[in-house]
Amino acid sequence: MGAGSWGTAFAKVLAEAGTEVTIWARRPEVAKAIDDEHRNPFYLPNAQLPPVRGTADHRVALDGADLVVLAVPSQSLRGNLAAWRDAIADDSTLLSLAKGVETGTLLRMSEVIAEVTGAASDRIAVLSGPNLAGEIAERQPAATVIACTDADRAAAVQKACATGYFRPYTNTDVIGAEIGGACKNVIALASGIAAGMGLGDNTSASIITRGLAEIIRLGVALGAQPATLAGLAGIGDLVATCTSELSRNRSFGYVLGKGGSMLEAQAATSGQVAEGVKSCTSVRALAAAHGVEMPLTNAVHQVCHSGLSVGEAVENLLGRRVKPE
Known part of the structure; x- marks a missing residue:
């Protein structure tokens, strides 16, 4: 349910694992291209898809589906689900690919x-890991985590998407997988900003490491297992998103670091606002509600939403009192 770049790439993985797949697209022209040509020229133009169905009718997509993969942006998930829920089978597995914390509710x-x-x-269930859509569509080796409190259900999803190039692991720590996925987008914006400012590998490594410390603090406060955030759904996803030029969040931050505006950064990422721009506010509020300090997240929020310059943000971070690690 969702035909963006990651939704399309994961549908390709499922089909190549031997799972029968239907892709629902919001735009009829996207659904038609998928159904007729087995391509998504709008979001994943270089990938040839195996035989999959495309439809713009959610009822057609959901009819008889045992596994419903939710691949729409986090802030639009609620509205879409409200329209889809009556067509979802009572015992189907609901697998979330969305990475974020809902604005307002902080859910x-x-x-x-x-x-x-x-x-x-x-x-x-939720899926999270170092999964850049373009690389996976090219069948480059990658691993991921499928987290569900029902270990048997997680294993069933694992079987449905395991291929020679895509290796899924299972976990029961849903909170850890989700917090790692939501927060890494925010830290990737900080990493992109630093790269745009011309800062080097020491800075990048420091942002990733201290960013991970923030993520673990919040995760543990919410009940996550630290080991989850030391694995694929935590540090693995964080490194990929902070360092790859394929990362929309890093690319968005890079333009800001070069002195570009929010509108210029959006134009540089195919006209789409990076997920971390929306998530930084809700992650920051969630951290505050649990008494968790997240200085990098706070700095990204101030740059994106409060008019703070990137130079001032760096000065504020470096001006914080020194303390034990």
Whole structure:
């Protein structure tokens, strides 16, 4: 459910793992291209898809589906689910690819899914890891984590998407997988800003490491396992998103670091606002609600939403009192 670059790439993985796949697209022209040509020229133009169906009718896509993959942006998930819920089978597995914290409610995506659909938590799984869509579409080796409180259901999803190039692991720590996925987008914006300012590898490594410390603090406060955030769904996803030029969040931050405006950064990322721009405010609020200090996240929020210059943000971070690691 969702035909963006990652939704399309993951549909390709599922199909190549032997799973029958239908892709729902919001725009009929995208659905038609997928159905007729087995291509998505709008979001993943260089990838030839295996035989999959495309449709713009959610009822057609959801009819008889055992696995419903939710691949729409985090802030639009609630509205989409409200339109889809009556067509979702009672025992289907709901797998979230969205990475974020909902604005206003401060709910994780699995919590939004449960609230809107009424599904029990053991029906809801999340997928998170270093999964850049373009590389996976090219069958470059990658690994991911499928987290679900029901280990058997996680294993069923694992089987549905395991291929020779895509290796899924299972986990029962849904909170850890979701917090790692939501926060890494924000830290990637900081990493991109630093790169745009011309700062080097020492700075990049420091941002990634201290960013991970922030993520672990918040995750643990919410009940996550530190080991999850030391794995693929945490440091793995963080490194990929902070260092790759394929990362929309890093690319967005890079333009800001070069002195560009928010509109210029959006233009440089195919007219789409990076997920971390929206998530930084809700992640920051969630951290405040739990008494967790997240200085990098706060700095990104101030740059994106409060008019703070990138130079001032760096000065503020470096001017913080020194303390033990």
